[in-house]
Structure formats: structure tokens, C-alpha cells
Amino acid sequence: ASANDRSIIVQSTTSTKNSGLYNVLLPQFKKATGITVHIVAVGTGQAIRNARNCDGDVLLVHAKGAEQKFVTDGFGTKRHDLMYNDFVFVGPPSDSAKITGSKSASDTLKKIATSKAIFASRGDDSGTHKKERTLWQAAGIDPTPSSGKWYRETGSGMGATLNIAVGMGAYAMTDRATWIAFKNKRDFKVLVEGDKALFNQYGITAVSAKKCPSVKTKLAETFSAWLRSKSGQSAIAAYKRNGQQLFFPNAVTN
Amino acid sequence: MQDVSSAFWIAFGLVAGLDADLLEIIALSLRVSLFALVISCLIGLPVGAVLAIARFRGRSAVLIALNALMGLPPVVVGLIVYLHLSRAGPLGWLNLLYTPTAMIIAQAILITPIIAALSRQILEDLHTEYAEQFRSLSVPAHTMMQALIWDARFSLLTVALAGFGRAIAEVGAVIIVGGNIDHLTRVMTTAIALETSKGDLPLALALGIVLLVIALTVNGLVMALRMTAGRQAYA
Amino acid sequence: MQDVSSAFWIAFGLVAGLDADLLEIIALSLRVSLFALVISCLIGLPVGAVLAIARFRGRSAVLIALNALMGLPPVVVGLIVYLHLSRAGPLGWLNLLYTPTAMIIAQAILITPIIAALSRQILEDLHTEYAEQFRSLSVPAHTMMQALIWDARFSLLTVALAGFGRAIAEVGAVIIVGGNIDHLTRVMTTAIALETSKGDLPLALALGIVLLVIALTVNGLVMALRMTAGRQAYA
Amino acid sequence: MRDAPSHGFASLLPLQTCDLTFTAANGSRLIHGIDLTLDAGSLTVVMGPNGAGKSVFLRLLHGLLEPTGGTIKYAGEPLSDAIRKRQALVFQKPVLLRRSVAANIDFVLKLRARPGSTQPDPVRRDELLDQVGLLDRAAQPARQLSGGEQQRLALARALATRPDILFLDEPTASLDPASTLMIEQITSDAHAAGTKIICVTHDVAQARRLAGDVVFLSNGHLIETANADDFFSNPKSREAQAYLEGRLIV
């Protein structure tokens, strides 16, 4: 990829990639602008790290705090809200902790903790994992002493963690997009959803040419702007799997 | 590149500090890979020996398949073991998924073809030398296999070390069947993968260095043993 | 277990359908791994030959290190190559990150020690036979190396096939330096990893079967070549 | 101690070949339709120039090579595993295991031990080594032995099987005069005890000392079989005459 081709690299979370969203967005974008987009899907931490090494032109993740630090450190031009969905708790139908129908995330986690039902945590410092830890904190529980017992930190991506949860009949928290697109559900179902605390915001940031002279800021800005434009946002809204919408656009269009 | 040099410092600190968590991970890595290696040798060496001496229709096809199996992708092995051991799978009742045993099974499946294919070659080379003498003495097949394996034992050590290297460095299969669960099934390679996905590249590299130190230690011990044995008995 | 049988059907469909995307992925897999293998043989065979014939102080240490390097974890190799090729790295100006070339480099680093260590063993075994005769004829070292490699070429094929197997099945390194980018750096193993993380286990398994078919084909071709060569010239 | 046949089985003799033919994988015919009968009672020496096919012929008789034509019968029976087990062959280039001298004998003793007794008999091993003058070398790696010592060890290993038929392929080629006589004595003793000896040699003097009858091969053809006295005093074929006179056979 030489400097003058019309292509950019996006460092992205795996959830957006695995959901198949890019498969519909990128052809439309290419048609509109002629720019080719290459997606590198890795863990949130690795994505930010790669972008800090100037190995991407755009960062698309869901860890607002880390993204903002990325910008204040001078690596990103500006962070924009792009879209959202929500997190859900999934588990086996037997539901030994009886979490089905719980109103809040806190309730759910308390029930899991008291019944010592097996819970598969990502344990990888990803956006999802950070969110999960905030929720435990809010519920007033510290699961870490039970690590390796009922609290299983998989240290893996979302898909791998879901495979593990399904394999051992454990509860897990996942973003809805990954879950809907996930094919190894077996008898697992969404058991808890809808709490405001489970909101999941995705952001987009163009990498700054100040720190990374080699990045194609212009093309990156074009991609970011298009995604936040009417056509980009409606393309996001139109993307469905199994009849369900996966992402809800919420960029501040201008 | 700074990462690389800082990785050495971190690695040094990790080893010097002898962190309990790290020791646990190292111990599990060694346990899983050495166990898998023993199983693979118990299966792979006889298979290699049989293929080295037996001449039968379709032998070429078997050799092609065996050599091809050296290219068995770890993820695929992981998936197959996962599907068998999963709750829904035929062996689900054994409750082995996400245990070190599952990881041993997966690694053993992965490296048995390597041990078998490489030892086949070495034993066959020795067999071209011994074949007529053995046939003249009417040596039964199993005695022949034993004799070949014994007389080639020092060359076969390199094969075993190749298998060990493959096992200890392997991540794709163990992460699927082991799950990289902290304090339960986390080994060096899955820990490295985790730190990498967290973006903590210096720590990941440092763990990699520690892993290489482990591999060096094991190889050094084996070499020392080999030299003692070579001095005592005759090669 | 149903997954396993459906995987076979999907694999069959994939192969029968000869999907253009799949062909692209297969072609890239082969290109990367074969290229890496050629590089590794060009480096590893001479290194193996030198170590087979040379006797020097510290040779044991070198052999231990070489054997240990067979346990080089792919993720670590991936990271090191990444840190060098990253735009922030010393070779960033080459713009090689996320290209097939980067993947070739990573795989070559990974399998060169394997080729070197295994060929060392095989060449050393042959050398014990030839050594005195060569020394009597005052054969210079490079001629000796050439002669050993040539006369052991059929045994070394198995070593090369082991290296190929390791390369074609490898995922940890290529996914870091290649990025698993669609239509650019996606190979069979990274595609399998992707489908696994999507939970599409039958498709992942099917791709694994296709990968094994590729490995089988390559091994079959090599064996056919070997037999033709063995018939024409003398082994 | 007996090195002679250790059992009361029926004799393997006469050994009969009928139109025995062998063609190598590369298409060259190494043995051309040999018809031969060898009986018990006399020690057979096989002679012929280099490349005549003597070693190939022994390999065929011992079942190491499969004839491409013709038949081999031992007392009317085709060659079987049971018959092969009652034979031993000392190769022209002995292949010794990468083990000690003693372990090379032990390997064979264990192989032929009665089922149940898995330990080789150390007394018999030492007897055998003593017989070929290698007892003081028992612990040495076999491949370190001198050329002549290796040949003697190979003979001891063959005797360890107590064969009914013993094929010897130039067993004294690199032995000193004393060892040569020693091996000839062992051979004669075995012969006297009822073992059928079929021995290849280029040493005409040795052949005269040992042979009861002579089989002469050249170029893969059976040229002459004769009683030893007749053969040496009055060879019938031009080839045998030339051979004995040390002339090149064209």
C-alpha cells in the first residue's frame, strides 16, 4: 500500500467486523468516493495501540474514555459519536441463577454472584470488558477473588468468549450486534436486556497527521464524514440480520 | 522499537520477581505441552516405525496424508475437540472442556502427525541399513520397531524437540478448548495473545521471552541428559 | 457433532463451487507459505549443513538455542515483525505492514529454525557415514555441504514438508502482520479464525477441511515429483 | 555346547533350484535360469568372479530377494518363514547394530529364546564370543571393532541362531591367517555336526581346504558344479580354468 493509493486502513473492534456491517458500508463508500477501505479487526486495546503506532488511518472502537485519551494525546484529530447499540446478558435456558426478566444489570450480576453461577467474562480490557467491570462496581461486587472459580476470565474476543460460554453453559455479557450475528448460539437466549446502563456507544476518530505524518488524514476524514453523513447513517440503520437492526446511528450530522 | 528493549527489562523483572501468577502459568504450559508430547511420542513413534518398515499397497497415499497432517491447522483441531467435548457433544458428559486435559488432547492431536512423519523419515533411513540383516534373522516386526527406535534414539530426540516446540508455542487450539481462563487454563501463549489484544506489546513480548527461556531450559536439560547417556552407554 | 458432518457438506460445496473469493484466499495462502518455505530452505539448509559438519566450541549451546527456537511462538514473531514494520518502527518507511510480504517475512522467521534444526539432524546422520571419506579427500566445507544436502535430498523433503505444514497452518503471526484484511491479506487460517469468532463453526471447519485438501494436494505433488526423480536419477 | 541344529525337525535338504532367475528393478538380469541340487553331507563352496552374482544367489536362496522366475525348494517345500528361520547368512559387508559387541549377540539370543524366557543367556553369549576370539571386547561398541573383528562378530551372531543351513559370503575376506584358520575350523565343526554350509570365497586355497563340492558361477550363469577334487584338479569349463589361473574371464 504505497502512500499515493486511494486506500485507508481502519483499526476496528471485532464486533463491528464480525457483525458484517462493513460488508454493506464499504461498497457504498467506495462507490461514492472511490476510496478502498481495509479493516483490521483486533481487540480494542490492540486497535488503539496500532493506531498510536500510526498503523491505521481511522480508529473505530467503543471505549469512549480511551478514545478521548487518544485524542488528547494528540493521536486523533477529533472523536465523533457514530452509532450505538446495547449490551445484553445471554445464558442457557435452564437459567440456574434465575436472571430472566431482571430489570437491571445490577440485579442480574448480584443474582449471578450469589448463586455462584458460572459467568464468562472477556477479561481482556476491551470496551466490553471495561463496561462489564463498571457494572460489577455499580452492583457493589468484586468478582476478581472468584476468578478461576465461577468467574471465568476468558482473555479472549467476544466471539471466542461466546463460544466458551456456550461450551460450558455460562452466562455472558455481549454487545447485541455480535450476538445477533453469532452463529454458535445453540440453545442460548438473551435473558436480560433493556437497562439504560447497558448502552453501548461506538465512536470514530481520524488519526492525526501531527503525530503520524504518514497517515492519510484527508481520506480518513472523508470516511469519517461519510459515515456520519445522511447516506452513511441511513446505511447503518438499514443494516439488519435476521430481521433485526444491529446498530443505531446517532452521529451529530452537520 | 523501544518496545523491544523495554520488553527485555520487563521479562527480566518477571523472571526475577518470580510472580506467583506467572509461575502458575509457566507450570501449566509445561505440564500441558510435556504431557501432550509424551502421548504423541507413545503414538507417533510406533506409527512412524511401522510406516518405516511396512511395505503395502497405498503406502504412498498414507505417507502423503501423514505429511499433509503436519499442516493440520491448530484452530481446526481446537474446533474438533471443542465440538466433541462441548456440553452438546458426544463426550460432553466427561466435563473436560476448559480443563488442562482438553488442552493436552488438542495438542497431542496436533503434534502426533509431526512426530510420526518425522520419525518415519529418520527410522526409514536407518532401516535401509538394517533391513536385510533383520530380514535374514527373521526379526518380528515389533522387535524391529523397538530396535530401530532404540538405535535411532538420539536422532529421534530432535524430532521430539520439534514436537515440543510446536506444542509449547501453540495457541490456536488451546485457546479454543482451554478458553484461556485465568487461574484455570491460561498458558504462556494464550497470555501472550491476551496482552497483545490489550495492546500491551512490551508485556506480550516479555512473556514471549520468558517462553523462549523455558524452551531453552527444556532443550538444555534434554541435551545434558543426552550427553550423559551418550557417555555412559554407547551410541 | 452435527456440525462436523455439515462441515463436510459445506466444504464440498465450497470446493465444488470454486468461489472466486475462496480461490483468492487459497492462492494467497499458498503464495505466502511457499515463498516463506523457499526462503527458509535457502537459509535453513545451509545453516543445518554447517552445524552438521562443523565442530567448534559452543556448538552444543548453538544446537540448544536452535532446537529451542523451534518453539518460537508465532504471536511473538508476529509482534517483533510488527514492531519493525510498523510506521513507527525502523522499517516503517518500507510500507510493508499489512501486506503479503510482511506475512512471508513472519512465516520465514518462524520456520527457518525448524528447517535448520531438523535438517541438521538428518545431515549429521549422513555425515557420520561420509565424514572420513570426505576428510581423506580434503573436501572443502562448501562442497561437503552441497554433497550432503544433495545426497540427503529425499530425506530433507520431509523436513521441508514439515516446514510447509507449519507455515500453511500458522495463524498467530500472519494475523498480526497481515491484519486479515479482506481481499488483501486474508489467508485460509485467518479466515478460519474469523469464522470461529463469528461462531460459524461449520464454515470454519469446512475451511479447515479445504486447507487440509490443499496441504494434501501439495504433498501429493511433491511425492509424485520425488518418485519421478527417484526413478530417473538414482537415489 | 552345540552350534549344530538344535532340534529334531526334518532336514531342509536337498535344496533344489529350478530355472532360478532374477532380474533387477533396472531390468538387468543378474541370475539366469539356474538348476541346481545341493545335498546334505558335503560342504558347498560357491566361486566365481566379482559380479558373477554369488551374493545375489545367496540372497535368493535365503529369501532376501524374491526370484523373478523359477523355484527354490527345501526338501521339496517352497521357501517359507519357518524354513528361513532355520537358516543364517553372514553378509559380505556385515551390518552390526549400533550397540556393544555383547548386545549384538544378545539381540539374536533373545530373538531365538524359547517363548517365556526373555533374558538372553549370558553363558551362551560368552561361549560364542570366545569362539571367535572377541570375549575381551564384549563391552566395546560393535562399530568400533576392526574390520576383521567385525566379520568374526557377524559369524558369532549367525551361529547364535543355531542354523540348519549357514550361508557364508566371503567370511574370511579380511581376516588374518590365524583367524582364517580359526573360522575354517568353526565352519568344519559346524559342518561335521550336521549344519549345511554354503560358503562363497575367492580364496582358492581355502576352497581347497573346505569344499566338498563346488558351484561355479559367472555372469549370472551356473557354469559348473563338481566334486571339489575334480573341480580343482580338472575344471571342465573355460571360465573355471581361467578363474583358477587368475586370468580375466571375458
Place this chain on the structure above:
Amino acid sequence: MRDAPSHGFASLLPLQTCDLTFTAANGSRLIHGIDLTLDAGSLTVVMGPNGAGKSVFLRLLHGLLEPTGGTIKYAGEPLSDAIRKRQALVFQKPVLLRRSVAANIDFVLKLRARPGSTQPDPVRRDELLDQVGLLDRAAQPARQLSGGEQQRLALARALATRPDILFLDEPTASLDPASTLMIEQITSDAHAAGTKIICVTHDVAQARRLAGDVVFLSNGHLIETANADDFFSNPKSREAQAYLEGRLIV
């Protein structure tokens, strides 16, 4: 065609050993302080019982083994690579490359070719093969040759280096009478052309035919060196007497 020394370098002779001693890695002393001077002009035959150390001695003289004591000098110079290149050794058990007969010769011709000419000379190769009677076998794999043919090929390979000193370790041990005479003729010719021959043999008749002087070893000790006529008519040492009479040396 010349198989004799191919250059005008200074002679390598006399060959002198002084207190030459060799102790194996396992601690056993194989050669005990040998003092010996071999001059140009006479063909030297080395004799001695099996295990006497003849092959080890040749290996030491040819620089394949490092003496653990004493010195070896060629015309006053210590053994060097340059000197070693002007020697050749035919091993008791020849090791042939896993290639064709012709390729085994070509390998050596290429090795000794003048710098620049990387192609072996096919005419010279064919001459050499013809000399040992293997020309019609050029294309055959060397390891398929019969025992005697392999030994002849090994000799041709040694001659291909046009050595100034040629060590032969039982070169005719498994040759037929005609080939034996042929090899003796080649050896005598080379000797006549100025090549120093040092030949190990157990064949007393052959030693009588060839030897100018005899070196007799036993048990790693130099027992006797003598003019050949004197040695065979009147051996001085008890060991040599016993050897020639075919008695075991204790």
C-alpha cells in the same frame, strides 16, 4: 595417461614417525609409541593380526586421527592440509556416495580440477573406470555394485586424485584372483611411476609379490620392520613367525 604424481613438488618422503601414540576416547591405547622411517623407492606392506592397529595407523599417517602423542613428519614437515591433499587412502570398507559409479569419480575429479574448470573430465573418468574394469557400469548406482566392484571403484576414486602417497587398506580382500592381479598390476605401475604405496594386507602371497619392505604391527606395537625378502624368509620376531605360520598370537 599417468596416475603418478602430477606435479613437480618436492617429495613428501621420508615419512618419519617418532613415538607415535594414539589413545582412543574410551581410554584404550591403540598405538604404542611407534618410531618408523619410510623412504621413497620401496613399496611398503603393513601386516599384522586383526585388531593390531593397522587401519588406525594408516588413519594417523593420513591425518584422519590426531595422534595423542608423538609426531609424524613428511620430508621433515609436520602433516598439513597441503600434504594431506597429496595423499589418498582406500578404506577397508569403502564409503561410496549415493550416486552413480561415474558420479563418484566425477566428484573427485571436480574436486581436484584446476580452479576455473568446474566440469570433470569425462575422458579421464572413463580411463579410470576402464582401468578397474568398471567402464560398462558407469551409469549404475555405486551402492548396487558387488563387494569386489565397490572395492575397485574406491581404488579408481583414489587414483583420480593422482596422489604422491597412496594408502591401501586391504584393497583386494574381496576380489577374485584375476581382479587381484589386476589391482596388483595397477599398484606396481603406480609405484614404478613414483607414487609411494603403503598397503595393508593379510594375503601373504600378495605381500610377497608386492612388498619391498614390511612393517609388522601387533597389539598396537611396532614389532618388526624389514626388507621383504628377509621378513618372509627369516622373520625375527616371535609374533611375525606365528603370523606367517597361521598361528594365533597370544
